Amino acid sequence: MTTRGRVEHHTSAGGVVCRVRDGVLEAVLCGRDSPRKWSLPKGTPEEGESMEETALREVSEETGLQVAIDAPVGSITYWFMLPRDGVRCRKVVHYFLMRAVGGSTEEHDAEFDEVRWFPVEEALSVMQYPNEVRTLEKALAALEDARTEARRGR
Numbered sequence: 001m002t003t004r005g006r007v008e009h010h011t012s013a014g015g016v017v018c019r020v021r022d023g024v025l026e027a028v029l030c031g032r033d034s035p036r037k038w039s040l041p042k043g044t045p046e047e048g049e050s051m052e053e054t055a056l057r058e059v060s061e062e063t064g065l066q067v068a069i070d071a072p073v074g075s076i077t078y079w080f081m082l083p084r085d086g087v088r089c090r091k092v093v094h095y096f097l098m099r100a101v102g103g104s105t106e107e108h109d110a111e112f113d114e115v116r117w118f119p120v121e122e123a124l125s126v127m128q129y130p131n132e133v134r135t136l137e138k139a140l141a142a143l144e145d146a147r148t149e150a151r152r153g154r
Contacts, residue, residue: 008082010091013055014042015098016139017067019117025143027123027136028105030062030112037128038118040135042093051094059098063115064107067098071146073139076131097139 017028029038043058045051052069059067073095080089108115118126120140127133 006087008087008089010044010089011051012042012044012091012093013051013058013096014040014093015055015059015067015069015096016040016073016136017059017063017065017098017100018120018139018143019100021117025120025140026117027120027139028063028065028100028115028117029123029127030108031114031116033113038123038126039128040095040132041115042095052096055094055096055098060103061109062111064103064105064109065100066102068101069096069098071097071142073097073135073142076135078131095135095139097142 019026028041030041031038041059041062043054043062045054046057049057056067056069059065075092075094077090077092080091081087082089105115105117120136124133124136127136
């Protein structure tokens with residue numbers, strides 16, 4: 001039986017983790033060394049998990065940070081091929097704006113070679129995938145909107 005032409009649907013969830021340090025807005029990225037790639041943390045749901053639960057668990061595992069969700073950011077969709085059998089996969093990743101409430105990037109799991117904080121301008125320039133760059137931009141816009149609302153509420 002051939003798998004050529006078959007399509008699988010996959011779902012993941014992840015986070016855009018931001019902080020302000022010394023007056024500079026930063027985002028955490030996960031990196032691989034060979035080839036060098038920086039991306040947002042994300043992963044696959046376990047049985048019975050909501051997207052929020054998946055995002056919290058995966059971001060915590062991949063970054064070493066304990067995180068809390070502030071708001072949904074939206075989702076991205078992309079296609080890829082499983083080279084071993086030619087199955088086409090459609091993946092939807094749901095992202096959430098998060099903040100670190102504990103932990104350390106030194107405690108990240110082995111899936112990535114390095115996890116670190118970047119000033120957001122640098123993060124936008126080193127990220128590998130354009131759809132993740134747009135996700136970070138959406139998260140930054142949401143942060144700015146929240147700051148504007150907070151100033152109005154004073």
